Amino acid sequence: MKTTCKRLAAACVAVLAALSLPACGERKTAELELFAMDTYMSFTAYGNRAEEALAEAGRTINELEQRLSRTREGSEIWTLNAQGCADISPDTAELIGQALAYAAQTGGAFDITVAPLVELWGITTDTPRVPAKAEIDALLPLVGSKHLTLTRSDPALTVFDTAVLDPGCAVDLGGIAKGYAADRVADILEKYGVSDAVASLGGNVYVRGTRPDGTPWRVAIQDPLQNGCAAMLTLSDTFVVTSGGYQRFFADPDGTIYQHILDPATGYPVQSDLLSVTVVCPDGARADAYSTALYVMGEAKAASFWQSCQAEVEPFEMVLITADHRIVCTSGLADNFTEQEDASYAYEILAH
Numbered sequence: 315m316k317t318t319c320k321r322l323a324a325a326c327v328a329v330l331a332a333l334s335l336p337a338c339g340e341r342k343t344a345e346l347e348l349f350a351m352d353t354y355m356s357f358t359a360y361g362n363r364a365e366e367a368l369a370e371a372g373r374t375i376n377e378l379e380q381r382l383s384r385t386r387e388g389s390e391i392w393t394l395n396a397q398g399c400a401d402i403s404p405d406t407a408e409l410i411g412q413a414l415a416y417a418a419q420t421g422g423a424f425d426i427t428v429a430p431l432v433e434l435w436g437i438t439t440d441t442p443r444v445p446a447k448a449e450i451d452a453l454l455p456l457v458g459s460k461h462l463t464l465t466r467s468d469p470a471l472t473v474f475d476t477a478v479l480d481p482g483c484a485v486d487l488g489g490i491a492k493g494y495a496a497d498r499v500a501d502i503l504e505k506y507g508v509s510d511a512v513a514s515l516g517g518n519v520y521v522r523g524t525r526p527d528g529t530p531w532r533v534a535i536q537d538p539l540q541n542g543c544a545a546m547l548t549l550s551d552t553f554v555v556t557s558g559g560y561q562r563f564f565a566d567p568d569g570t571i572y573q574h575i576l577d578p579a580t581g582y583p584v585q586s587d588l589l590s591v592t593v594v595c596p597d598g599a600r601a602d603a604y605s606t607a608l609y610v611m612g613e614a615k616a617a618s619f620w621q622s623c624q625a626e627v628e629p630f631e632m633v634l635i636t637a638d639h640r641i642v643c644t645s646g647l648a649d650n651f652t653e654q655e656d657a658s659y660a661y662e663i664l665a666h
C-alpha cells in the first residue's frame with residue numbers, strides 16, 4: 315500500500331535532498347525536496363535569496379509537523395488528545411481557529427474532531443480494519459466542534475494559548491495541516507523577496523509569480539482513474555489543493571475500497587459521487603479544508619456551497635471530477651483551464 319511505502323521512506327531519511335543551486339539565466343534557482351506530514355514535498359524558487367527562503371521553509375515545515383502531528387508522541391496535538399488539554403503555540407492556535415471556522419462554514423463536512431473515527435478505521439495506517447457499526451455509533455457523539463475550545467491561560471493574553479477537549483474527544487489536523495504549512499511557505503517567500511516559486515506539499519500546490527520564461531505556472535490535475543493528468547490549470551499567486559479517495563485507501567479482502575476521508579455525520583468513509591475535488595483560492599488552509607469538505611458533500615452540495623460563497627467576501631474556484639466521468643470547472647477558472655485531449659471525460663463549466 316502506498317502509505318506503507320511512504321512510511322518506510324520517512325523512516326529512512328526525513329530530508330531526502332538538500333538545497334541545490336544551479337544557475338538559471340541571471341537568477342539563482344533553489345530546490346528542496348523533503349518528506350514531512352506523511353507526504354513528499356518539493357519546492358523550487360528563483361532569486362537571490364531563494365536558497366535562504368527554502369531553507370527556512372524546510373525548517374518551518376518540520377517544526378509544524380512536530381507540533382501538529384496526531385501520532386508523534388509529545389506533539390501539541392498528541393498531548394491535547396492524550397490529556398484533554400494542552401498548551402499550544404500561536405501557530406497551532408491559529409490553525410485550530412481556522413479549522414473551527416471551516417467546520418462551521420461547511421456544516422461539519424470538514425471537522426478535525428473526526429479523529430476518534432480516523433483512529434478507529436486506521437485507514438492510512440499499516441493496520442486498517444472495518445469496524446462494527448456499534449463501534450462507529452459509539453464514537454459519533456464525540457465528533458463535533460462544540461467539543462473543542464480555545465482559551466487563554468491569562469486573560470491579559472491577546473492570543474489563545476490553550477486548547478481543551480471534552481472527555482474522549484480528539485483532534486486530527488490531517489485535512490488542513492499541509493494547507494496551513496503552504497501558507498507559511500508563502501509568507502517565508504514573501505519575507506525573502508522571492509517573487510517566483512512553486513511549492514508542492516502532497517496534493518497541496520502553491521504557485522507564486524511565473525515560470526522562468528515569464529509564463530504562468532501549469533498545475534496538472536491528476537486523472538483519478540489512471541496514470542496521467544485529466545486537466546491543466548494555468549495559474550499564478552494562488553493555492554491549488556486536490557482531495558480524493560483514489561490515493562489513500564485500503565482494500566478489504568472482500569474487495570470493498572475504503573478511502574481515507576470520513577463523513578463526520580455517519581462515521582463511514584465517504585461514498586462520494588466525486589472522484590476528486592480541486593480547490594483554487596488565495597488561502598492554503600482554506601483550500602485544503604474546503605477540498606476535503608467538498609469531497610464529503612458530493613457534487614450537488616459542493617456546487618451549491620460554491621454558489622453561496624460567491625456572494626460572500628471569500629469566493630473560491632473548483633474543479634470536480636465526477637464518478638460518471640465529467641469534469642466540472644467553475645466559471646472563474648474557465649480561462650485557466652485546459653482539457654486533456656486524450657482523457658475520457660466530458661467537460662462542463664459551472665456558472666453562477
Ligand code: ADP
Nearest residue numbers: 423424425426488489517557574575576578606
Ligand atoms: P490528504 O491529507 O491526502 O491531502 P485531505 O486533505 O482530504 O487529504 O485530508 C484527509 C485526512 O484528514 C484524513 O487522512 C484524515 O486524517 C482527516 N480527515 C478525514 N475525514 C475528515 C473530515 N471529514 N474532516 C476533516 N478531516 C478529515
Ligand code: MG
Nearest residue numbers: 489602603606
Ligand atoms: Mg484537506
